[in-house]
Amino acid sequence: MIGTLRIGVARGGIELKQTLTTPTDLFAYLFPAVLLLGTVFFMRNAHVPGTTFSLGASTLPGVLGMGLALGGLLTVSQQLVVEREDGTLLRAKATPNGMTSYVIGKAVVVGGMTILSLLLQLIPGLFLVEGLHVGVGGWLTLAWLIPLAFLATMPIGAVIGSLFENARNMGLAVLPIFGLVAISGIFYPITAMPGWLQGVAQVFPMYWLGLGMRSVFLPDSLAAVELTHSWRHGETFGVLAIWVVLGMALAPVILRRMARRESGSAVAARRERAMATMGR
Amino acid sequence: MTGALDAGTDVPADERVIDVRDLRMRYGATDVLDGVGFTARRGEVLALLGPNGAGKTTTIEILEGFRLRSAGEVTVLGVDPAGAGERWRARIGVVLQSWRDHGKWRVRELLKHLGTYYAPYSTGTIRRPWPVDDLLDVVGLTAQAGQRVMRLSGGQRRRLDVAIGIVGRPELLFLDEPTVGFDPAARREFHDLVHRLTDVDDTTILLTTHDLDEAEKLADRIVILAHGRVIANGSADALSRQVAGETEIRWTRDGQRFVHSAVEATSFVRQLFLQYGEDIGDLEVRRNSLEDTYMKLVLKSEGGAQ
Numbered sequence: 053m054i055g056t057l058r059i060g061v062a063r064g065g066i067e068l069k070q071t072l073t074t075p076t077d078l079f080a081y082l083f084p085a086v087l088l089l090g091t092v093f094f095m096r097n098a099h100v101p102g103t104t105f106s107l108g109a110s111t112l113p114g115v116l117g118m119g120l121a122l123g124g125l126l127t128v129s130q131q132l133v134v135e136r137e138d139g140t141l142l143r144a145k146a147t148p149n150g151m152t153s154y155v156i157g158k159a160v161v162v163g164g165m166t167i168l169s170l171l172l173q174l175i176p177g178l179f180l181v182e183g184l185h186v187g188v189g190g191w192l193t194l195a196w197l198i199p200l201a202f203l204a205t206m207p208i209g210a211v212i213g214s215l216f217e218n219a220r221n222m223g224l225a226v227l228p229i230f231g232l233v234a235i236s237g238i239f240y241p242i243t244a245m246p247g248w249l250q251g252v253a254q255v256f257p258m259y260w261l262g263l264g265m266r267s268v269f270l271p272d273s274l275a276a277v278e279l280t281h282s283w284r285h286g287e288t289f290g291v292l293a294i295w296v297v298l299g300m301a302l303a304p305v306i307l308r309r310m311a312r313r314e315s316g317s318a319v320a321a322r323r324e325r326a327m328a329t330m331g332r
Numbered sequence: 333m334t335g336a337l338d339a340g341t342d343v344p345a346d347e348r349v350i351d352v353r354d355l356r357m358r359y360g361a362t363d364v365l366d367g368v369g370f371t372a373r374r375g376e377v378l379a380l381l382g383p384n385g386a387g388k389t390t391t392i393e394i395l396e397g398f399r400l401r402s403a404g405e406v407t408v409l410g411v412d413p414a415g416a417g418e419r420w421r422a423r424i425g426v427v428l429q430s431w432r433d434h435g436k437w438r439v440r441e442l443l444k445h446l447g448t449y450y451a452p453y454s455t456g457t458i459r460r461p462w463p464v465d466d467l468l469d470v471v472g473l474t475a476q477a478g479q480r481v482m483r484l485s486g487g488q489r490r491r492l493d494v495a496i497g498i499v500g501r502p503e504l505l506f507l508d509e510p511t512v513g514f515d516p517a518a519r520r521e522f523h524d525l526v527h528r529l530t531d532v533d534d535t536t537i538l539l540t541t542h543d544l545d546e547a548e549k550l551a552d553r554i555v556i557l558a559h560g561r562v563i564a565n566g567s568a569d570a571l572s573r574q575v576a577g578e579t580e581i582r583w584t585r586d587g588q589r590f591v592h593s594a595v596e597a598t599s600f601v602r603q604l605f606l607q608y609g610e611d612i613g614d615l616e617v618r619r620n621s622l623e624d625t626y627m628k629l630v631l632k633s634e635g636g637a638q
Contacts, residue, residue, distance in 0.1 A: 059448050066445060070436040140433040143496070145398070147449045148422040315398035316428055316508060317389050323431050 060153035064160020071165060081165070085172040088115050089180060096181045100277060101241075105270075109181035113269040114238040116170050117261035120198065123166030124205025125212065125229055131158060132213025133222055137326060139319045141311065151311055155210070163202055183271070190268040193285070197264045204257045204292040207299025214310035218322060220329065232258045243279060250279065257295050260288045347373050348407070349504050349536040350395060355404035357390050357560075364390050366560040368404070372553075374503075375534045377526065379541060379551035383630060386557040388540045389508065395538065396426055396506055409504055422453035422460070425502030425535075427510055430493050435482035439473055439492060440464055442481060443499055450500035460501050470528070471495040472521060487518045494522070498529065505529065507539035511546060519546070526550055548622040556626065558633040572620040575628045582616040589614075 071077040092115070096108035135141055144150035178184055186194075212225045235249050236242065236259040242250055253259040266274070267283035275283050345351075350372035357365035365387045372378045380388050393399040394406060397413035397420075406412060411420045434442055447461030454460040468474045471491045476484060484492060490513060497505060507526075511519045523546070529535040541547055547554055548568045556564040556571075564571050579597035583590050585608055594600040597617050604612060620628075 055452055059445075062448070063445060066437070066441060074436055135433065138431050138433040139428060142428060143433060143446075146396070146421075146424075146426040146428065147446060148418040148453060148500070149449060150421075153449065315393045315396075316426075317393065319431070320429065 056149040056152050057156060059149070060156025061160055063153055063157030064164065067157065067161040068164040071161070081169050081172060085169065085176070088112075088173055089176055092177060093180050100274065102277065103274070105274060106181050106183055109183040110266070110270060110274060111239065112173070112177045112181060112184065113265040114262035116174060116269075117201075117263070117265035118233055118236070118238045118258065119170050119173065120166060120201040120265075121205050121258045121261050122229070122233075123162055123169070124202055125209040126226065127162045127165065128158065128206050128209030129213035129216070129225060130219070130222060131162070132210060133216050133219050136213075136310070136314065137218055137319075137322050139323075142314045142316065142319050145311055145314050151307075155307065158210075159202070159206055162206065166202075167198075184269045185271065186268060193264065193268050196289070197261070197268070200289070200292045200296065201257070201261050201264075204295035204299065207303035208295065210303045211299070211306045214306045218326065232256050235259075236262055238262045241277065243277065254279075254291070257292055260291050264288050349374050349376075349409060350378070350538065351405070351407040352391075352395070353405040355391070355394065355406060356402045357387070357394070357399075358402045364560050365394075365401075365404075368557065368560065368562055370555045370562060370565055372504075372536055372538060374536055375530055376552045377530055377537045377539065377550050379539050379547040379554045380557060381541070381544070381547055381554060381626060382557035387560045388557055391557065392506055392508055392538065392540060396424065397421070419453060422450055422500055423503045425497040425500060425505040427493050427497035427505065427507045429508065429512075430489055432482065435480065437481050438478055439481060439484070440468065440477040442492075443467060443495055446496055447499050453500070458501050458503070461499050462501050467495050467499060470525060486513050487515065490514065491518070491522075494525070498535075501533065502535060504536045504538070507537060509541055510539060511541070511543065523549060544621075544623045544626055554622070556629055558630055561633075563633040564629050568622045568625075571629070572622070572625045575620060575625045579620070580616075580618045582614070582618075583612050584614045585611050 071081075092108040092112050094108070095111060096106050098107035099105060100107055100110050132141075141151075141154065144154040147153075216222050216225060232253070234240070235245060235253045236256070237245075237253065238258070242253055242259065245253070263278065263284065266278075267285065267288075272283075275281060278284070348371045350370070352371070353369045355365050355368040356363065368387070368391060370378075380391065382388050390399065394401045395408050395413060397408075397416055400414055406414070408416070409420060409423055413420075437445075444464045447464060450460040462470075465474075468477050471494055473488060473491055473495065476488055481489070481492065490510070494507075494510065497507070511522055514522060526537060527550075530537060537550075539547075539550065551568070553565070553567055554571060555562055564574065566574065578593040578595050581592050581594060581597055581600060581604075583604065592600065597619075601615070601617065
């Protein structure tokens, strides 16, 4: 088991190194960072309603929380769909302990990619807008919030990825996820939403990750503009923990079911379908 | 017919690397496999032939543990593949037809990484994994060791597929249409590699192919599937004897070329020499090729099935 863990971590490390030396991957990291920083930059002179605090500065931490959630949900599910289609998963299945190492490797590489994107947005952001500050309490919050973010979202991402046969159907999963972004108070204050929509948003990790990251970087006085006028760390931990339990219970079952169906002819059939679609 | 089929399965139990009995696979109301049975002995190269849709891929995927059967007994390396664990998996090699997986990996990096999965399963007699540099040399990819997988040519990729299949030094190797897309030189090199694996490492190989010439060259024994049943099982020679066929005889006399087909080639040639003696030149006697045998057997089974 220790050996399998080590191999999985090594696999993740190799793939992480590969994305850093592949120009298209680097573009995929930099492009959203530039886009978000641009948005934040143009919002810097607007103020959070009722305060003198920069709107840009107050938005950035929520965006970082969104990045954590999207990394776990979208990147994991997309990679799973693509790598099932191209036969990477079948190779893992044909190798002793291959599936376990594959899943561990995936967690490492997506975790690494997500942290990297986060730093690419945060570090320039600190120079663009004023008012962001991390205290001792903030560091402590990060220490539990980031691992919890990955544990709450990656297994769910793996479940989503297992349910879709090919990359072209993934839009069905992407749309609701971006719907969640819209209602989770990342770009637009959740307090301005109708009550039932606030309720929906608070069921999912997206809102809580945004809130958690705001609690890390923003002054405590800004908790006043949140729901219940507090950072709600207890609830954040609780809701994310429920998602961890849900994901950990579902993911192994769904992943195993998906892996059981993989075979050479399944991959060949998918390849033929994909080729036919590309040719059109 | 039954006697001829059983002739191939006369292998002592402890020598049987593959043992399949009355294997059945049913999808809905269709029987894809309808009572398939055969065995493979340690160190043997077994070729599974048959028309498309005969059940070759289904059979091989059941043996690989990638697919669950409907009924029948299957033992691979002494274990039922349906419930076999990782230790069993480490003793099996599967050559998959790659497409674009692991494209960003470098050849050497990928083989080295995949090798580490097999290290815990190394034994006193079989050192796992295969050292990367030796392996690269064996499959002829030393020059491409530092290249990204996505930059390999089609033939190089297939050789990498083979290298991945054997990196764990398997006791049993599955090859599903291994030389599709190979040029003649690459095909020859691949055949040499197969001989090396069976002669030096005592690897058992199960391969499917549509190239009958290849099957004749590589296989110790041939199993032909049609309509989900085994219609023939034996060496290429035994199969051609099993099919009553005519042998082709070619010769020249007085600068003229002659061709004749005879059921009893030996007595025909004797007559030929008795009649013309020294005048006969360039004599060639060709028994049914595996291709002729195969076509006859498959046609016969189709006649029987209708």
